[in-house]
Amino acid sequence: MIRRFWTGVGLAVALVASGAQAAPDVAKMTSGELTAFSRAMPKGGELHNHLSGAIFAETLLAWAVEDGLCINVKTLSVTPPCQPGEDLKPASAIRTDEVLYAAMIDSFSVRHAGFRDRSGHDQFFGAFGRFGAAGARREGDMLANVVDNLARQNTFYLEAMVTPQGVASRVKGAQVGWKGGDLAAQKAANTAVGLEALVAVAMAETDVMEARARSLMRCGAPDAMPGCQVTVRYLVQTSRAAPPEQTFAQLQLGVALIAADKRWVGLQMVAPEDHPLSITHYSLHMRMVDFLTDHGRTTKAALHAGELSMAYATPEELRYHIAEAVRVAGARRIGHGVDLPLETDAEGLAAEMAAKGILVEVNLSSNDAILGVSGQAHPYAWLRRRGVPVSLSTDDAGILRIDLSHEYARAADEGATYADLRTSARNAIAFSFLTGEGLWADPGAYRHPAKACARQIGKAEPKPGGCADLIAASDKAREQWRHERLLATFEAAAR
Template identity: 30%
Template sequence: MKPLRKENDPHTNADITSSYLESIKRNYAALRQFFTEMPKGGDVHNHLTGSAYAETYFELAAKKNMYVNLETGKLYAQKPMDIETIQLSKDMDDLHNHRMALIDKWSIRNFQPYKYPLGPDEYFFGTFGLLSALTGDINDLAYLMHELKVRAVKENVQYLEVIGTSPSVPEDCFLGDDYEQFDKQLKECVKDGNYEDVQDTLDEVFNLFEKNSENTVETYNNFINELDNMSNTFGNHLNVDTSDLVCRYQGYSSRGSEPLKVFAQLYVVHKACLQKEYKGKENVLKGCNIVAAENGEKSMMYYRLHMEMFKLLNSKFSNIPTSLHAGELTIGLMRPEHLTYHISLAINTGKANRIGHGVDLPFEQDSNDTLKMMADSKIPVEINLTSNEFILGVKDSEHPIMLYKNAGVPVIISTDDPGVLRTSLTEQYTLAVLRYGFSYEEIKSFVQNSITYAFLADEDKASINEDMKIMFTDFEKRVSSRHPAPNVPVSED
């Protein structure tokens, strides 16, 4: 029998695991094997409708006998009169070829830029409109959410924080006859570049929201919680038990909408987050975000105004955390002078608790001050490597991940839209080490950050941390038993 390794032996299981990772840093397959097995904590930046794979959308569409235009890939619940479509079914002729063609339409698989008239960013964001006929129904969304949970368990992920859905608000945004007046005021503020009185205007609008939105807030909160409950009712052929997976949700508004609609949706999300329980259980809606292409016309025109909205809501609901998509931009995507302020505005004006993407950091004015603010205030950045590579064309040393890491900003590795992007959290960790050479200790800190800065109650964080501690101990023991350090005996038990 081999002698046991002593507790005070410098070659601990963690040390050996660290040494093994160092030895495989340029081995793509070995890294994938390593990170498949490693506990990964949380994926805190993933969009529900972009996280489900195209195969699942096809299965649902065929089951519901939906119609699709094969040229564009757009789905229709009912046969349109003036658009050429075919009806999908599980028994249709040429099922396989149609399925393969639509998977290519609904994801980046086999994307060929020379065949697409616009850029990869337009292709990516356009995908969501193709699938909208399947993403407005709670039953379909619950099925997509079930897929995310199954994958998380299979991938050794302990926590999902999902950017779920935006609330529906009335056309007048709870303002009635006052809509046009406030719409004009806010747009004049933006046109003149004068934000001196914007907080007063937003406060007036807020007070009308408070009077008129109660039913909408309740409806939205019920929708999110029922969506999560329903996602637990499906069976799966992998026999995966998702009951131990912790899952919470962010609500959001699309920054491409009219300003008052954005504000109304952000308000509803914040207000709904205040509810502590739903039917005797903890409310799963925990935070707020703003999404959509950051270089869109309305996104750019109203960016400062959106941050002022978050500022006002933060003053009213200071305990509702926010994660803001900010700096999902790069040189060539827009005029360079507009790359200089998005992250700093999200932090200093929008009061963001976390920053999603943060890719344009190197172009920002006073970027070192922004990094110091993020490091000192513990405002993490959510890094989405595959997303940034495809949508922005940013990878390797062009990506600012090392600027954040070296400045002491908490880094979180996440997926963004793994279904559309054909990736996984395992792959994101693999790319992080392959491209940037992170050590095992640094990787573990990223995993820890995904829980430390999650929008979770402290008791939930403590529980997950206890579970992860055991998981990492077991993981390191398995790795060290397979790859022992030289001349270090390994226990046989």
């Protein structure tokens, strides 16, 4: 066995005596080597990213100061501009009050275990309400922050979860009221009160958000930030912790928006899966998605399902959530999927997901912080062994104080090989909701390139003809071509 170093990254790579190049042995890397390795590795994309939860507390607090907001020192939350009083201080107070500043960072994150005697679950989900005012009207700033951080980690595709016209759509749903489960009547009533008129408003807001992000990153200028190179698509967040008529209205608006604007590519349902309304209406929600998307044939869905453990749900609830997301709602991807081994006929469900190519978005740090599920207790390795496609993602990087590279390093530290990490990166594009055919005939395995691009993947440019035509016509193939070129360059550094 010969030892060489990963040129430019300083990471050891094992080579067999015959001279054939072997995969880097991430299991033998030190913590520092693994950190550097994971940051340099092209990671394809990020499929499970809540934009509002992706921003670090320090950035949110800086925005609160800039916007003249206030801090409630009792609840450690940001409020709109206020008249300072006993419990209210201007946000600018954090500039001189180090104790308050540290407490606010603790309030907005899970860095302090047991903060204010809260569980990780309660601290995590409660943080959104405490920092929400700091991110209001800062969507473009958030987008710029997230994509630039991804680009600096050699990752150039993002599907961001955003809630378009969330309040307005819920108001429409409340106005209509619940029609007793007649979903066709519910849809018609929403249309009658002008729900679809919100599509144009949502598209205009998307324009504003992206223009702000491009401006902040100086896109098109000689000193443009790396984030300008990231391709972004959006998933419509809808709240499962709401009365059913409001959830349905959000979903219906999402379907209409996705049909009208190619930047919006899929549906999501968010909020704690163990919330009383989420539990009560779970099966109804799956039927809503099935009805509005024609079982995923007209609109794709990537649904949070199985973000549960026995600490937060009964055995009865752990038996069916993922199965219904797959079999009733027609979900193309599952977010979290932590309780899959506890579902009825878990092995059969995993085999079905493997056969259908239904990917699980794996969020290791999130599942540890919220559910206390980590290491051997996490199903990540179990899913891989059963051929279920998986891809690592962050969930809410700011609250968790991580980044995508951290999740790759953590996966390696918990037993994933370099081949597993590379497959995760490829899966993040192959199982994305980008339009068009892909570069691979066997997504998830990556042994057989599309016929048009055989023996060309990883090259600087495709040859004129079929492969070039495929890339020109397909958003997915174009992103895969870029990623494969980055990956080839990264791996060639070992030679």
